[in-house]
Amino acid sequence: MRRLIAALAALAISAVMFAAPAQADGHIRIHLIHGIPGVDVDVEANGANVFEGFSFGDTQDLSAFAGATLEGVKVKVAGTDTVAIDAGDVALPADGNFTLIAHLDADGTPTIGVFENNESSTAAGEGRITVRHTAAAPAVDILANGAVAFENVPNGAGGDADLPAGTISAEVVPTGATEPVVIGPADLPITEGANLIVYAVGSLEEGSLTVLTESIEGLATPPAAVNTGNSPVDAAQGVSVAAIAGIVGIAIAAAVAVPAVTRARG
Amino acid sequence: MKPSTPASLAGRTLWLIMALAMIAAGCASASTSIGEPDAAVATAAAALEDAAEAAVEDLDIEGNAADTGDESSGSTTNTTPTAVPDSEPDPSHDATDTDAANGYTTVAADPGMDEATSTNELGDEFSDTELPPAPIGFEALTPEPGGRQPVSMVIEDIDVVDATIIPVGVNPDQTFEVPPADQVGWYRFGPTPGEEGSAVLAAHIAFDGVDGVFRHLADVAVGAVVAVGYSDGTSQRYRIDSVTDYFKEELPPELFARDGSPQLALITCGGAFNPQLRSYESNTVAVATPIE
Known part of the structure; x- marks a missing residue:
């Protein structure tokens, strides 16, 4: 000590x-x-x-x-x-x-x-997933929602991607192959404004493969704008007021004109 | 930071994932034994001693950050040429943090793969691996709403009567996903109202000639009460502390803060209306804080 x-x-x-x-x-x-x-x-x-x-x-x-x-x-x-x-x-x-x-x-x-680690801000509504191959095993492809997202990732390499917040379904397969699926499919949470870093660790041969994760937060960006109106409130009022005035005006005119016409006929 | 999926989901899935579990093809045999606990230590010790012999003398992280595109750059010193660039497939990164990121140096590594590994012929290409960008289709599925959420709002002072609150995110252009005129949108990536941080609740002032829920937000009195109902049947009262107009491009990012004292940021549009753009020049923001 x-x-x-x-x-x-x-x-x-x-x-x-x-x-x-x-x-x-x-x-x-x-x-x-x-x-x-x-x-x-x-x-x-x-x-x-x-x-x-x-x-x-x-x-x-x-x-x-x-x-x-x-x-x-x-x-x-x-x-x-x-x-x-x-x-x-x-x-x-x-x-x-x-x-x-x-x-x-x-x-x-x-x-x-x-x-x-990639500390750049994530876009509003997106989070970041990072995968790092740090296991005693050959290179792999990592599939996300059925498509190859990271191809031929060898030990010591990795990559990241920014995705809309939500969940992706991930699978790991040997490079260039579609099977066997050695891991997954498994759901991965993509948290808005955060970076989930997943490390593959252990040894294939020893049967000790597993994952470790860490997370970096505080990468969020506010929405680009808050557009909360596409029509004018004042103009809308103006139109309605004008319409009302118009109707009233016509009514008044009619009230005045009709008796006059009537009178003229009489 | 609030996860957008339930914590239980996260916890369950993390362990499953990406165990990049690697292929069945044989890998080198020098690995540490993790079999039986007692045997493991002795075996590991032997393997580790072997490893020490191959160890290199210098590990300079800064060298990695210089340029992972060129493994010979920087001051990284290895006894074996195995500096592997950790490519960043995301094209949205700034140049300054793209390939400089994840510089990766292995110490005492041997890039050679087992001869029997038919599916992996890395060979000399090992250190030149570039990962491709994530392809189209690599997109997240719609998140499941979860946890306690705000569901209704009353602001008697401006005639907001039991307005429905729905969780919203962003549009494809990353603007706020404002709900229909008769609803209030809660920014689900930020805090839940009442929790630490600034919870954003936005609604239209007017949409297609119809008054929105926040038609009169600009007129709300300081001191007026905002009552928020939650999905668990509870409610919380807030007091209006301020009402401020900001040009849209100057809307303070702090209104979306994920930490700090709990507050509500009620947002709508205000200021001059631009008929060509069909948009208002400003946002009206009312900030409210919880009433004990």
Whole structure:
């Protein structure tokens, strides 16, 4: 525990040193996800453990270290010195929105993937779906509502799409094939103004395939306009008033004219 | 943020999804064993040690952001040439956040696929993969309404008597989906009235010569009461705090805020009517807050 505290203190100092200019840009979000099923790990940086007992599916917020360089980053099997991933020095970005995920590559070797998340605003009424292949498995096609939406996605790749809010039906198949459907069909919620990020993790061969998700919110855009009228209220009143006046006028004229005519005849 | 589908749906589906479950074809055999709990640790340790030997020394995220279209760009350093661009199929992105996004660097990765993988011949093309744009047809289905919703409105001060409220979204041109003249539209992507944020309720002032529900919104008195009825049979009273005209292009986005103190934003049209455009130049906005 003493080592952990010391490491955190050291990191905090370096984070302060590096983060100060970074914060000028305002926005930073760096998350670290553990995406390797079945193995608890410790994360070492600057010579000491910074996270211990980090479990599959857990997320750590690294935003405080924005702009800092973590030296000698190692991911180790929890409670041991067995190094799973030796990532060397890791320079964290000064600003932006990133997700780091410890996962298996296509061959089942542990690795760290770095994704910059798409923080652009979504159009009014739309949400964003992102899929990322971070599992020990070959490339796949991802079908949405029966059509190929993402084609030939290999480990380490992904993509996103903005869609009207609602639900899509998703299936995953081998690249270039229509079957077997290895996942789905399953309904995916597209939430307006939010980005649902889906990670495929685990290993096909080991039968440990599953998914992890994270969500980024606050991307919504208000409607382009609120058009709540296509006819004039004043003019409408004017027309009716004029009509009434016209009718009254005709009536008066008739009332005056008819007796006059009658009189003339008489 | 309110999901547009029930939370239970989301929870149920997330786990099922996209397990990009990958193909039956064999993948490399170096994967970590996750079989039996006890054996797993030992096996994993062995596999992880192997992995460490192949590990690279430097991982520089900033290098990825430079240009994923060119894997050799930036300062990314890998022992294996496996920087894989994570293409962004959505064509609506700004240039600045399109391909710069999702720069992806693998550490200690081996792009070679198992020889037996007949359906995946990635080979040298591994790092050049570009994902195509989402095709036509990749569209969401109509969401199911769910949860507590506003269903009716009374504003005695301006003769709004039990007007029907329906959930609405946006038109294809992303403008507010205003309902027929005799109804009020609740912007279902925003907050439910009474919950955190600014709940938007919009109605016509006049449509095709027929007065809309909010025909007299501009005349509503500050302090007037707005009563909203909900689908669960409850109701909530609100007090008009302000009435303001904005040019349409200057309508404050905060009126659609998803967080902050609960308020209603009642919106209709106002200002001069343009007969050519058949449109008003302004929006009249009445803001109301809950009465305890």
